[in-house]
Amino acid sequence: MVDANIILQFIVNGIVYGSIIAVGAMALTLVFGVLEFINFAHGEYMTLGAYLAFVFNVQFGLPIWAAFVVTLPLMAVFSVGADRIVFKPMRGDNHVTILIASIGLSFVLRNVIRMVWGVRKVGFKTPFFSGYKVGPVTVTPETIAIFLTAVAIMGLVHYLFTRTMIGRVMRAISDNQDLAAASGIHTERIVIYTWALGGAMAGAAGILIGLQNVIGPMMGYNVLLAIFGAVVLGGIGNVYGALVGGLLIGILQKVSVAFLPSSYQITIVFVVLAVFFVYKPDGLFRSTTTV
Amino acid sequence: MNQHTQSMSGLTVRDLVTGYGDMEIVHGVDIDVDTDDIVTVIGPNGAGKSTLIKSITGFIDVWEGRIEFGGATITDTRPDERAQEGIAFVPQSENVFPTLTVRENLQIGSYLDQDGFEEQKREVFELFPVLADRTTQKAGTMSGGQRQMLALARALMIDPDLLILDEPTAGVQPNLVEDILDLIKDINDDHGVGVLMIEQNATRALRRSDEGYVLANGEVAFHGDARTLLDDDEVAETFLGG
Numbered sequence: 001m002v003d004a005n006i007i008l009q010f011i012v013n014g015i016v017y018g019s020i021i022a023v024g025a026m027a028l029t030l031v032f033g034v035l036e037f038i039n040f041a042h043g044e045y046m047t048l049g050a051y052l053a054f055v056f057n058v059q060f061g062l063p064i065w066a067a068f069v070v071t072l073p074l075m076a077v078f079s080v081g082a083d084r085i086v087f088k089p090m091r092g093d094n095h096v097t098i099l100i101a102s103i104g105l106s107f108v109l110r111n112v113i114r115m116v117w118g119v120r121k122v123g124f125k126t127p128f129f130s131g132y133k134v135g136p137v138t139v140t141p142e143t144i145a146i147f148l149t150a151v152a153i154m155g156l157v158h159y160l161f162t163r164t165m166i167g168r169v170m171r172a173i174s175d176n177q178d179l180a181a182a183s184g185i186h187t188e189r190i191v192i193y194t195w196a197l198g199g200a201m202a203g204a205a206g207i208l209i210g211l212q213n214v215i216g217p218m219m220g221y222n223v224l225l226a227i228f229g230a231v232v233l234g235g236i237g238n239v240y241g242a243l244v245g246g247l248l249i250g251i252l253q254k255v256s257v258a259f260l261p262s263s264y265q266i267t268i269v270f271v272v273l274a275v276f277f278v279y280k281p282d283g284l285f286r287s288t289t290t291v
Numbered sequence: 292m293n294q295h296t297q298s299m300s301g302l303t304v305r306d307l308v309t310g311y312g313d314m315e316i317v318h319g320v321d322i323d324v325d326t327d328d329i330v331t332v333i334g335p336n337g338a339g340k341s342t343l344i345k346s347i348t349g350f351i352d353v354w355e356g357r358i359e360f361g362g363a364t365i366t367d368t369r370p371d372e373r374a375q376e377g378i379a380f381v382p383q384s385e386n387v388f389p390t391l392t393v394r395e396n397l398q399i400g401s402y403l404d405q406d407g408f409e410e411q412k413r414e415v416f417e418l419f420p421v422l423a424d425r426t427t428q429k430a431g432t433m434s435g436g437q438r439q440m441l442a443l444a445r446a447l448m449i450d451p452d453l454l455i456l457d458e459p460t461a462g463v464q465p466n467l468v469e470d471i472l473d474l475i476k477d478i479n480d481d482h483g484v485g486v487l488m489i490e491q492n493a494t495r496a497l498r499r500s501d502e503g504y505v506l507a508n509g510e511v512a513f514h515g516d517a518r519t520l521l522d523d524d525e526v527a528e529t530f531l532g533g
Contacts, residue, residue, distance in 0.1 A: 165398070165405060168391065172399045175388040178350060182382070184374035184403040184449055238390075 002258045005136035010255045016143045018250020019150035020208045025230035025242035027201035033174030033237035034194040037095050040102040043220030044109035049075045049203025050210035051117050057124050064126050068207050072200040079199020080192055114217045121216040146208045153204055174237055229269040232276050235283025301326040306356035309346040316342045318509040326452045326485035333493040333530055334506035340489045344457050348380040349373045379451035383458040386442035389431025393422055396430050396441055400448025415444040436467040456488035472499050494531050497521050505530055
């Protein structure tokens with residue numbers, strides 16, 4: 001029998017890891033809601049965010065929080081630029097075409113990252129020291145910082161969605177693009193804001209992964225499946241669902257380590273995806289109750 | 292209630308040809324809607340009524356012909372630009388934002404005039420008191436009739452000159468059909484909003500209309516005074532169910 005304290009430790013690890021997955025999943029599902037396609041290059045957006053922050057943090061010597069803050073607007077600009085160059089010319093085409101283009105973009109980005117930064121894994125310079133015990137659970141200042149940052153991002157997104165016109169408009173387009181247009185909304189303009197927000201959030205998730213683990217060209221791709229799992233669990237296009245889905249996937253993956261070899265963590269995601277696609281393709285929460 | 296450019300001309304549709312893909316559905320239709328009037332388009336299923344409305348609201352391209360509103364040519368403009376000109380559109384289904392609350396639906400409705408939100412909201416709550424008690428309810432959880440009212444309210448938030456309605460009583464309980472049509476009449480009478488609507492309840496809609504068009508096979512088969520259409524034996528027999 002596995003020790004309950006160890007399970008508790010894994011749950012805590014899962015919540016922290018899950019909060020990162022949640023941020024990445026919220027970004028992916030947000031873009032899906034407005035543009036109706038799953039961006040397969042999303043993993044590389046995260047990786048790029050981590051490497052940009054690495055440049056500011058390690059090469060330019062900025063503190064990690066400053067590197068984080070500087071990277072986000074750059075990722076927003078990158079994400080909008082990638083849309084202009086790659087996706088916008090195909091808008092209105094077959095969805096599969098755009099999906100394949102995003103897979104192509106993913107390969108290009110991953111290999112450009114390899115060319116620029118190499119394949120050797122690197123890490124951020126942080127002032128954090130070793131962990132301390134809270135009851136039976138060990139936490140590190142890093143994990144606390146990661147978790148609080150993720151929660152802050154979720155709070156900001158919630159604020160944006162419920163208290164600002166631009167956020168409401170994003171949700172409205174996600175619900176019904178034509179009705180938004182009939183209300184006088186020029187959806188192409190909102191697409192820009194959506195990519196900016198999605199890119200910044202992807203970059204943030206990448207930096208948090210780099211803080212928790214290491215930075216490498218495959219880091220984003222490696223968590224992409226978990227992010228897909230979170231998005232499906234929450235109902236594709238449902239940002240709040242992706243938040244819950246991310247936390248659940250994170251906890252499931254980490255707790256599985258108590259029972260299964262740790263290399264099986266990704267299998268858990270496959271099982272969740274398969275079960276949900278067969279039995280609950282709309283996710284845990286139906287995003288609407290429309291007839 | 293009207294801040295938009297007033298024009299005697301209202302909506303003018305001339306020789307409109309449109310369709311989907313390679314299939315031409317509307318073959319040269321002329322329609323005029325004065326912004327004081329209620330104009331109802333009736334006709335059998337597949338006559339091209341919805342296609343016509345979609346091209347007037349900008350959701351499908353006009354192949355030939357022209358559309359003018361308030362004196363400006365809007366033939367090739369986007370749906371959001373037509374909304375800006377003062378044309379509000381309520382689709383037949385999926386006409387509210389289901390995951391948004393009633394209040395948020397109305398806020399999206401007043402996107403083009405956000406400062407006017409509170410005032411406009413007061414006016415639509417007078418028309419639809421049922422919505423005033425449900426501002427925090429998600430639109431997706433409302434009944435068909437309430438949702439239809441929210442859809443109308445959302446469209447009125449831009450303070451339109453012309454309201455275009457695709458079957459406003461579809462999916463509404465039978466006892467509410469008259470209420471909704473009366474509300475549309477009130478909106479037209481009291482707020483000076485022109486109405487162009489498609490309606491299955493042809494007789495009941497025409498009774499409240501100024502003018503009527505009968506669309507059949509993508510062409511205008513009859514056009515005239517609503518009363519004349521109601522009294523016309525041929526129209527009655529063919530399109531009003533005898």
